Amino acid sequence: EAQVTQNPRYLITVTGKKLTVTCSQNMNHEYMSWYRQDPGLGLRQIYYSMNVEVTDKGDVPEGYKVSRKEKRNFPLILESPSPNQTSLYFCASTRTGETEAFFGQGTRLTVV
Amino acid sequence: GENVEQHPSTLSVQEGDSAVIKCTYSDSASNYFPWYKQELGKRPQLIIDIRSNVGEKKDQRIAVTLNKTAKHFSLHITETQPEDSAVYFCAASRFSGSARQLTFGSGTQLTVLP
Numbered sequence: 001e002a003q004v005t006q007n008p009r010y011l012i013t014v015t016g017k018k019l020t021v022t023c024s025q026n027m028n029h030e031y032m033s034w035y036r037q038d039p040g041l042g043l044r045q046i047y048y049s050m051n052v053e054v055t056d057k058g059d060v061p062e063g064y065k066v067s068r069k070e071k072r073n074f075p076l077i078l079e080s081p082s083p084n085q086t087s088l089y090f091c092a093s094t095r096t097g098e099t100e101a102f103f104g105q106g107t108r109l110t111v112v
Numbered sequence: 113g114e115n116v117e118q119h120p121s122t123l124s125v126q127e128g129d130s131a132v133i134k135c136t137y138s139d140s141a142s143n144y145f146p147w148y149k150q151e152l153g154k155r156p157q158l159i160i161d162i163r164s165n166v167g168e169k170k171d172q173r174i175a176v177t178l179n180k181t182a183k184h185f186s187l188h189i190t191e192t193q194p195e196d197s198a199v200y201f202c203a204a205s206r207f208s209g210s211a212r213q214l215t216f217g218s219g220t221q222l223t224v225l226p
Contacts, residue, residue, distance in 0.1 A: 031212075033214075035216075040121065040218055040219075041218055042118070042201060042216040042217055042218040042219045043156070043201060043216040043219075044216070045213075045214070045215075048213075059113070059215075090155065090156070094212065099144055099146065099161060099205070099212060100146070100158050100161075101146075101158070101214060103155040103156050103157070104155060105154075105155050106155055
């Protein structure tokens with residue numbers, strides 16, 4: 001089954017404790033991105049990657065890092081999480097030249 | 113960069129009535145406009161889209177219209193049903209290099225009352 005898989009689905013952590021949210025897709029898509037969803041703000045792009053070893057900042061990159069060492073994986077790294085990064089996070093992938101973005105199931109992160 | 117505004121933020125309709133959600137965009141380079149539906153606790157999923165060379169597109173009970181001159185597009189749902197209750201996001205998309213960049217609106221919570 002074609003899918004985008006995120007882990008974990010839920011995470012509660014403390015301020016300053018590094019964490020990684022994983023994202024993996026099995027559709028051989030070149031383009032992957034991370035979004036955060038906050039009430040009243042919609043989905044805002046954090047980082048995106050057009051292919052292996054190619055990443056770039058989205059609209060709200062501060063406090064986040066990403067890497068793209070393999071085509072299928074695109075982890076989101078919070079080196080020192082803060083409470084304002086409490087949010088619902090979605091990973092998405094798209095085949096280059098096509099239009100539909102396929103989303104993962106989401107990760108609800110709470111930073112206390 | 114692109115800016116997408118979406119209205120209303122919440123919308124309640126009686127079952128069987130129509131619902132309309134409106135979006136405006138700022139970047140004239142945007143040429144693809146998808147709509148995503150997000151049910152409670154689920155991921156956003158594409159329900160319909162329209163390209164800039166088309167003014168209207170319909171798929172059963174849902175339709176999208178696009179006015180390129182005014183830079184606005186709308187989602188129309190007719191004969192609403194309880195299962196239409198969800199958050200709807202519009203988006204505007206343009207190519208950045210070889211990939212499409214999506215900018216989303218802030219979402220509309222649609223509630224269909226039985």
